[in-house]
Amino acid sequence: MDTYTLIDALVADLRPVRRLFPPTLRLLGWLAVSIPAVAAVVALQGVRSDLAIRLTEPTFLIEQVTTMATALVAGWAALGGCIPGTARWKLWTPVVPLSAWILSLGHQCWSEWIGVGAAGMLFRPDWMCLPNIASIGTLPAIAIVIAIRRGAGLTSAPVLWGSLAAAALANAGLRLFHAEDAALMVIVWQFGSVVFFTSVLTLFRRFLAPIAEPHRLR
Numbered sequence: 070m071d072t073y074t075l076i077d078a079l080v081a082d083l084r085p086v087r088r089l090f091p092p093t094l095r096l097l098g099w100l101a102v103s104i105p106a107v108a109a110v111v112a113l114q115g116v117r118s119d120l121a122i123r124l125t126e127p128t129f130l131i132e133q134v135t136t137m138a139t140a141l142v143a144g145w146a147a148l149g150g151c152i153p154g155t156a157r158w159k160l161w162t163p164v165v166p167l168s169a170w171i172l173s174l175g176h177q178c179w180s181e182w183i184g185v186g187a188a189g190m191l192f193r194p195d196w197m198c199l200p201n202i203a204s205i206g207t208l209p210a211i212a213i214v215i216a217i218r219r220g221a222g223l224t225s226a227p228v229l230w231g232s233l234a235a236a237a238l239a240n241a242g243l244r245l246f247h248a249e250d251a252a253l254m255v256i257v258w259q260f261g262s263v264v265f266f267t268s269v270l271t272l273f274r275r276f277l278a279p280i281a282e283p284h285r286l287r
Contacts, residue, residue, distance in 0.1 A: 092149035095216055099144055103209035103235070107242035110205045114246040128180075131173045132255075133241055138166035140237035147213060147231035151220025151278075160226045163233065170237075174260060178252035195249060198258040202266055206239030210270060217278045225274045232270035236263040 089095070123129045143163040149155045213231040220227070240263050249255065270277065 089152055089220055092145050092152065095148045096141070096145050099148070099209070099213050099216055099234075100141075102212045103238055106208040107205055107238060111242050111245050117246050117248045119248065120245060128173075128177050129244075132170070132177070133244060135166055135170035135173050136237050136241045136244070139163060139170050140234045140241065142166050143230040143237065144213060144234035147227040147229075147234060148216055148220070150224065150227040150230065151217050153221050160224075160230070163230050167233070171260075174252065174256050178256060181252050193254070195254060195258040198243070198247070198249075199262040199265060201243050201247065202236060202239045202259070202262045205242050206235040206266060209238050210235035214277050225271070228274035228278050229267070229271045232267040233263075235270075236266040239263075239266070 090098075117123070142165070146160055146163050150160050210232065213235055214228070217227045217231055240259055243259060247259075249258070
């Protein structure tokens with residue numbers, strides 16, 4: 070078989086590939102599905118009675134802003150990471166807002182310790198955090214996994230950041246109706262639920278968005 074015949078045989082069954090939209094546009098599409106879903110859960114649960122007061126407090130606002138920033142940047146990185154040729158540094162951008170979120174929680178915990186001492190470190194079981202975050206984040210997680218699967222399965226990073234995006238968005242919604250504000254409780258139960266939710270989805274990443282194995286010439 071000559072070279073031209075071989076080339077014709079290789080391209081005979083190829084189908085045109087539809088180019089993916091840029092990550093920013095796909096992120097907006099994900100938000101268009103996810104935000105109404107989160108809002109519906111918040112509406113069903115009923116917003117917390119002190120929400121108007123809490124929204125005037127810098128600590129609460131900073132926490133919510135860093136949480137939403139984590140969701141947005143992680144979602145953007147997840148959707149960009151499944152496009153061939155994406156710069157590697159873009160896959161690490163979620164670390165910045167995630168670090169800011171963790172620092173805001175740590176600062177809140179430290180402030181309560183300085184202000185009221187050990188009395189502010191109240192701790193009690195709050196088992197509803199995990200199912201609440203799971204229920205709020207299910208549709209956003211499904212939506213972003215579907216979006217990731219439309220791209221190329223290059224690494225496991227898109228599923229990791231996609232899981233974090235869904236969990237962070239769910240946590241932001243949870244804070245609108247769940248009245249627990251003690252810093253230690255927020256860190257252990259709410260942020261802990263985010264970590265658990267993200268870890269579980271990442272653990273099953275090969276089932277959610279299989280990674281393409283490179284073909285080797287023989």
